[in-house]
Amino acid sequence: MSNLADATAARLGGLSYLNPNAPEPWASFVEQIERVRPYLGELERWIETLKHPKRTLIVDVPIERDDGTVAHYEGYRVQHSLSRGPGKGGIRFHPDVTLNEVMALAGWMTIKNAAVGLPFGGAKGGIRVDPASVSKGELQRITRRFTSEIGIVIGPDRDIPAPDVGTNAMTMAVMMDTFSMNRGGTATGVVTGKPIALGGSLGRQEATGRGVYITAREAGRHLGLPIEGARVAVQGFGNVGGIGARLFHEAGARVIAIADHSATLVNKAGIDIPAALAHVAAHGGLAGFVGAAPLDIEEFWRLSCDFLVPAALEGQITAERAAGIRARVVVEGANGPTTPAADDILRERGVLVVPDVLANAGGVTVSYFEWVQDFSSFFWTEDEINARLERIMVGAFNAIWQVAQEKGVSLRTAAFIIACHRVLEARAERGLYP
Incomplete structure (x- = not known):
């Protein structure tokens, strides 16, 4: 590891499971936008809007x-x-x-x-x-x-x-x-994700992890891969990865590996996720948890599993790591965890990637619910929140899946096609001022 990488890891408090040599995120975003250009039709004239x-x-x-x-x-x-x-x-x-x-x-x-x-x-x-x-x-x-x-x-x-x-x-x-x-x-409506007493929404804390689980379940349904009995590996064990792991566990999946800033752990028989969450709550990290064995982070990426959930920071799945991934489905709990080059490799190897712009959209969806509730001063029950979240996430997944099948593209490109059409159509209709 270079001196720069060593210094970065030190500043992160030893976050060895991160990748300090990841490419710049903005370059990845621009490349993802460029991949949609052939599908924009007359809206292509506005594509530079998305790059500025x-x-x-x-x-x-x-x-x-x-x-x-x-x-x-x-x-x-x-x-x-x-x-x-x-x-x-x-x-x-x-x-x-x-x-x-x-x-x-x-x-x-x-x-x-x-x-x-x-x-x-x-x-x-x-x-x-x-x-x-x-x-x-x-x-x-x-x-x-x-x-x-x-x-x-x-x-x-x-x-x-x-x-x-x-x-x-x-x-x-x-x-x-x-x-x-x-x-x-x-x-109250200036921010979302607030405490309940200040106009926060029920279900908001679990929303991102719940969205990850919902989209993984839907991907599995299309592939004939049920959640029950599936092997799951989760990188990042905070509000997204930890809650996602718990929901997988409750649905009967075997979570065989988990990683956070303090440790990377494996137990191929299945980790007791409630016990791991309790340990993190008590000690601030997975280090010292006795229900699984330590694992090198690079070995984590090469584990044979059904669902791999990167839920840490961006740039974690590089081309080098993608070449060794043995998961059937990657469900992106983090923002931008997979580089464009890695995306191509995973697609060539038949690994389905459920992109971040869909998989982790549960959080912003319930933030939208919170914003609406704050404006109306009328609040919904948690069951209502979860039902509305389920409906939006499943509907979005099915629409993106259909575009991917029709155009022969990845789920990420399909999501970008739908999103870019919506954004650029609004841009075109509004025109330029002055």
Whole structure:
């Protein structure tokens, strides 16, 4: 490993299961857009719209540390497209956040929202900070200052942030409160993923992992591969991977391998997922869990399994790793975990990839429900939330599957075809101003 890779791994606290040498995410996004060009017809004249974010904001986030010193952090908010509605996308707190990454994540949000038919554009934000390196008070000051700095572009009908890597419901509570104080009135709809007491939605915390499970189940149905008895490997064991693993487990699958920032573990007889989740809740990571044996991360990617769920960060499945993957289906819980070159290799080898813009869209779908509930001040039951989520995810999967079959393309390209048509049609109908 290079010195740069060593330094990156050190900054990540030893996240050896990540890939510090992954290609730039924005380049991957642009290549994915280019692959759709032949299918756009008259809308092709607008394709450059998708390769130029509408608005990019870089902000300085200075705070006073607990020891009295002043520290500066760099923050971003990128609005990739607002053609179909207000921007929608998470806020990431991570030591390796870059503008390139945030641009790509915003672009993927544009595609994701359009692919499942949500009335949003795409946006994303982040701060280059390790939440574990600052105190609780410092983290709150960072969040409040960042919210104030990006307050000029966000709002319930302009751009609605949500949680992402390194952020959670309490982060959203602080953002909502800061925006509301600056505006002079409570604006619950400015963010989603909030605590229930502040206008959050039931079912939101599990929504992304639930969407991953639903799309995996639907892929299995089309392939004649039932979830019950299936072998599953999950990279990332947080809010997405952990909940997805639990739902697979409850449906009778054997989760044979799991990985997080602290350990990669395998048990081919099946891991006790509730016990693993309890261990993580108590200890902050999988390290020390006795229900499975340690495994080298590169061996993780070569495990024979039915469903492989990358649910960590982008760029994890490279061409080199794709050549050794022995899964029947890859279900992308993370954003951008598979590079375009790896996509091609997996397709050539007959591995079905359920793309991120579909597989992990459960989170933004229930965020949409939360936004609607906040506007109406009328809240639904968790059963209603899950039923609506199921209907939207299954409908989107079937539409994307049909396009893939008709045009002989991958599910990713099919999802991009549907999404790009929707976004660019809206762009064309709106015209250019002035």
